[in-house]
Amino acid sequence: MNYSKQREVVLDSLKKNVIHPTAEKLYSIIQIEYPEVSKATLYRNLSQLADAGIIKKIDGLEPSAHFDHNTHPHYHFMCEKCGRVFDISTDVAQNVTEKAEQETGFKITSHEIVFKGLCKDCQE
Amino acid sequence: MNYSKQREVVLDSLKKNVIHPTAEKLYSIIQIEYPEVSKATLYRNLSQLADAGIIKKIDGLEPSAHFDHNTHPHYHFMCEKCGRVFDISTDVAQNVTEKAEQETGFKITSHEIVFKGLCKDCQE
DNA sequence: CTCAACTTGATAATCATTCTCATTTTAAAC
DNA sequence: GTTTAAAATGAGAATGATTATCAAGTTGAG
Numbered sequence: 646m647n648y649s650k651q652r653e654v655v656l657d658s659l660k661k662n663v664i665h666p667t668a669e670k671l672y673s674i675i676q677i678e679y680p681e682v683s684k685a686t687l688y689r690n691l692s693q694l695a696d697a698g699i700i701k702k703i704d705g706l707e708p709s710a711h712f713d714h715n716t717h718p719h720y721h722f723m724c725e726k727c728g729r730v731f732d733i734s735t736d737v738a739q740n741v742t743e744k745a746e747q748e749t750g751f752k753i754t755s756h757e758i759v760f761k762g763l764c765k766d767c768q769e
Numbered sequence: 770m771n772y773s774k775q776r777e778v779v780l781d782s783l784k785k786n787v788i789h790p791t792a793e794k795l796y797s798i799i800q801i802e803y804p805e806v807s808k809a810t811l812y813r814n815l816s817q818l819a820d821a822g823i824i825k826k827i828d829g830l831e832p833s834a835h836f837d838h839n840t841h842p843h844y845h846f847m848c849e850k851c852g853r854v855f856d857i858s859t860d861v862a863q864n865v866t867e868k869a870e871q872e873t874g875f876k877i878t879s880h881e882i883v884f885k886g887l888c889k890d891c892q893e
Numbered sequence: 894c895t896c897a898a899c900t901t902g903a904t905a906a907t908c909a910t911t912c913t914c915a916t917t918t919t920a921a922a923c
Numbered sequence: 924g925t926t927t928a929a930a931a932t933g934a935g936a937a938t939g940a941t942t943a944t945c946a947a948g949t950t951g952a953g
């Protein structure tokens with residue numbers, strides 16, 4: 646991957662926005678300061694960065710993909726009221742890969758847990 | 770929900786096809802025997818049945834949604850080679866909801882785990 | 894049987910994303 | 924610093940999945 650100003654902007658903006666934004670959300674954020682980044686470039690760079698393991702695409706949050714600059718293992722929680730996405734520690738489900746491999750005989754390379762419900766703020 | 774022949778066909782076809790088909794896959798299956806079921810009706814009924822809790826939409830298997838007639842709690846595994854989706858017992862991750870609620874203070878109403886890797890057949 | 898609510902098929906519309914391609918930028922080699 | 928091939932870009936077209944629209948047909952309680 647060669648350097649490009651636009652890719653730098655995409656990655657920096659994702660790092661600055663810990664809200665696990667969707668591509669569209671990130672696009673609108675970037676537009677404010679860097680209107681020179683096109684939508685095609687944004688999508689292109691999001692997949693490239695994800696392929697390179699520099700960012701992570703969060704599955705399970707359809708209809709549109711969310712992205713996370715934190716590639717350390719962790720799970721996610723999405724509040725069904727405010728829509729915000731929070732990180733959940735892997736502590737909540739230990740050795741799941743091992744257990745699932747034992748139980749099935751499958752070779753598991755990745756897994757993802759998505760919780761849904763109400764965040765603290767929205768419970769009130 | 771009133772009765773309709775088409776809805777019956779959709780539900781029966783999903784029950785007969787344990788492969789966790791996508792909407793499009795199910796459409797092509799249904800077309801063979803019941804060409805009178807339109808795509809709009811299929812999509813409409815899939816969401817209605819899912820809203821009613823009669824079937825379940827499996828998230829995390831983008832880009833298109835998969836459906837499951839088994840609404841009992843269980844997880845999923847998708848083989849990255851053959852694309853098949855298998856059920857995984859909830860044994861592999863016990864008390865995750867409780868643990869996550871304790872850790873975060875969020876009210877969790879649902880969660881989903883999707884594993885990816887190679888199924889038994891594809892490991893050879 | 895009647896009638897309002899529900900459902901349908903056909904198709905248009907929408908949304909998210911990917912693709913195309915001519916132009917521009919990057920960076921390694923000279 | 925010039926050359927050059929590979930990489931990256933912007934604009935917009937194209938695609939795929941899904942949802943919306945709406946006139947016409949179906950269902951079921953009274």
